[in-house]
Amino acid sequence: MNELQFLTWVRGPGLDIALGIFLLGVLWRLMEIYSLGRKKDLAAPRHAPGASGWHTILRRSLPPPGMVKRSPVSYIGGYIFHVGLAIIVFLFVPHIKLIEGLTGLSWPGLPSQVIDAVTVVTLAAMVVVLVDRINKPVKRYLSTFQDWFTWALTFLPVLTGYLAVKHLFLPYTTMLALHILSAELLLVFIPFTKLFHVFTVFGSRWYNGAINGHKGVPV
């Protein structure tokens, strides 16, 4: 297989397979988790302003008092790479074109120089949080193979995308194919690793907010 055939494969069958596993995987995992249900809380509820699942979905996006000071890298690094990833994935014009091709939906993107800068910052933030995971006793203690693996799964598409756009290291066609392949691997693993938090974070926050909101505690 030459590089052009490689690119053709990742753009065609490769993408179909990856999207298929991703979509079915997401649906399966969501069903597997949320079909377990929960028992109705029979205690008489206490109503308090700001105490609900919906409030917690929003509120948990902000750090609780004192926490940034206790773990600055987690919060600052975490915000930067999450926002950076969202910008890169959803506001880079070629990505929007791809999404438009798949779904028909389209929206304006950002100039490529802006995306370049965001990408560099995101890559740097991801390296910083990796170093933090290695250095901080708690993070290192909790880390399993999956934590390192999913870091690489997330880092590689960003890195290869940047290198492809900048025509660095490898011929553009090869780098682009590698970029698409790494993004496809990411899609395939999202449902079956901790990366699934991109979906369950909303459910988890909602449950926590609802369970404690029942007692009148805004969490």
Next chain:
Amino acid sequence: MSASLEKGVRVLKEVIDAPIASYFSSCVHCGLCAEACLFYTETGDPKYTPIHKLEPLRRVYEQEYTLLGRVAKWLHLSKPITDAELAEWQELVYNSCTLCGRCSLVCPVGNDIVYMVRKLREGMAISGHAPNGVIEATRRTVELGSPMGVKLHAVKAQMKHVEAETGIPIPLDVEGAEYMVQLSSMEIINFPEYLSAVARIMKQAGKTWTLCSTGFEATNAGIQIGVSDLARVIVSRIVEGAERLKVKCVISPECGHAYTAIRWEGPNLIGRPFTFQVKHILEVLDEFRAQGLIKTEGMETDRLSFHDPCQITRRGGVIQQQRNLMQMVAANFVEMPDAGKYNWCCGGGGGVSANEEADELRLSAFKRKKAQLEAVKPDRLVTACAVCRTTLEEGLEHYQMDLPVLGLTELIAEHLVESGDGDRKGA
């Protein structure tokens, strides 16, 4: 697999619900929960990271409720839970967790970690991996009626004592009273001032109330050890008493987990909503205050601070009432950093104070409370939980801090405008 282990794993399978599945699927191992846990912050030992304490439950979830986990189990690729592993986790699940729930407030993906610890304890206890101190407290509650072995005659002795001191008759088993007052063992043995305070406050408020001979004990070791069947037996005594006496409202005493047990877990344990209300004494006092039913005079002028019991504030939703009451009688009330729903635990809740194996760790963890106190340097510390109170007293003594601890109910009672005799209704 031993029979008890098999039972434990079965219980763990039963307690896993959609919230737990969602929580485990969301955890990214960021470790921020450690920063919210006094057992980690004061020891620096990463094994005390709250989410790590749940590892046995997570494994059961993965092996039983996820497609990949089930495939791995079927191919014998995953390690089954063992007795040795649960024995190792006992320290993490009981000694180093007070069920304070601070971790649940900080998790960025929103995991309610303490909700899961409470459920994990169900499996730990049933498989024989609970600490002896907590097992004994539970046994005494089920067999004798209270975790400290207090029986009705001790309550009657205290009633007589309080009647002699206050001149107010203490009602027992009065049908149709508005309030049924609960006590904790600790109050019966160590803090008789609570009952005396309640008698004086009820008299001034002009409310009818009663103790119940079959359901006077509010504490519920079944909740702490994590055996819902026993917790149900214990809570049913109060429910039956309240329904027999046809009271409108049961008042949970100055005890943290007793409130969680009766107010929040109670109806779920017995499987139906209550026919009466449940309020914490602080809620009742604040209602009396707001309705003008109690009048106080004079103010404490020394520097007072308030320690929020976790189960009453963060886990119970009683957050503002204690502050209103403090303002009523304290001219110099100062809040500690993180006061309110973010308050740090005293270190003794969730059965830890009944667990001798945890004594040393608990005193290490107390450094967090010490730092909070040193930040505001109060002259006296007020709280509303008998377990907090004794844990605080022990910790303060250990660190040679001279700081008296008192209950908020008795503090309010000390300031009541009392006419020496006669019945003052609605003062």
